[in-house]
Amino acid sequence: MAEPVQKRARETRARLIAAADALVAERGFEALRVEEVVLRAGVAKGTFFSHFRDKDALMDQLVGARINGILDEIEAGEAPRDVDEMVAALVSLMRFMTCERYVFDLILRYSGAAAVEEIGPIARTFGRQMDIAVGWLHEGPFRRDVPADLLAEGVQAFLVQAMALHFCMLHSDQAMRDRLAVYLRAWLMPAV
């Protein structure tokens, strides 16, 4: 489960991930079957489970890697200077996280150290999100009556809320964007 020691095992693990990646590209996350992964990777089913605790653990890797890619891009851009820019910066993240209902549920389930004892890739991306947001909040023209990391937690909460609602009603990207903008304006720039 922990990074294997022998070369053979590292290669097997890499083959499993490559096979899974290809299958996801073809048919999406939800349709992924362990049986197909091992078939394509050319290993037995038991081997899969000596590399990953369960199917979700593989998903954690795959999805975590994608989110990290998106966060890389977000970090490469410059810090948003108002709510609209912040929303714009977060759109790509929201889009991926809501690409499939299955993916969104998985992310929620793994966003905390929650279900797993050792913190996984997805949970780590939530830590990264926090750090990035804290940086933004220090620089920009946002409320200061409350610590930046509390504000960042709120941004995360509203991000989740906006995505969750996205699945309920008629969902367009624009609607999700607008909803997040309303939330963040009220959260980050109260005008009491």
Next chain:
Amino acid sequence: MAEPVQKRARETRARLIAAADALVAERGFEALRVEEVVLRAGVAKGTFFSHFRDKDALMDQLVGARINGILDEIEAGEAPRDVDEMVAALVSLMRFMTCERYVFDLILRYSGAAAVEEIGPIARTFGRQMDIAVGWLHEGPFRRDVPADLLAEGVQAFLVQAMALHFCMLHSDQAMRDRLAVYLRAWLMPAV
């Protein structure tokens, strides 16, 4: 699936729910097995699935009923006049929703019309929550620069956030309470 028409079917459905309730009382939600439910109810497996779309649909009923019971009590109490009272009013709700990781995940999955086309019991309880919160926010000494229903959505978002974090770290009821209090103070009474 919709309320059955013949008496026999209504009784069967009631027996299934009663059996499930008993099993949940004995061993919790996560440990519930469809096979055991039908065994105890004295019906065949197929019968279960002609009464409930799937196992989760039954869970939706059971959990929704519990939440409604809690909301009844909350509504019976009087409206909180500050953040601390509001948190206190919400504690019982949070406690049930976090009684099992499985339950929390289920609730998140069903909190929107999300996975199901017709809106279910759990989703309806979220509507009720909103209504109750809006009532509170109109009466109490909370910020007015933003509509009450937006504030209520925020309360819900922070409620979820507090519960989610509850599963990550060392979780005591007190910690969850305190976290929610911090969120709601910043959300409902900004001092810019």
Next chain:
DNA sequence: CCTTGAAAGTGACCGTGGTCATATTGGGTA
């Protein structure tokens, strides 16, 4: 009553995730 069609119920069967006793392989040691 009897007939008849729809509602309700049945259980053998299937798909898929996950386990485990056993076999194979790799690299360190004598």
Next chain:
DNA sequence: TACCCAATATGACCACGGTCACTTTCAAGG
């Protein structure tokens, strides 16, 4: 080179949710 044991791999097997072609029961109309 021969030996050994830990790491790795195997696949038959199990658990459990869910399906479906078929049977049984109900009640309305003749």
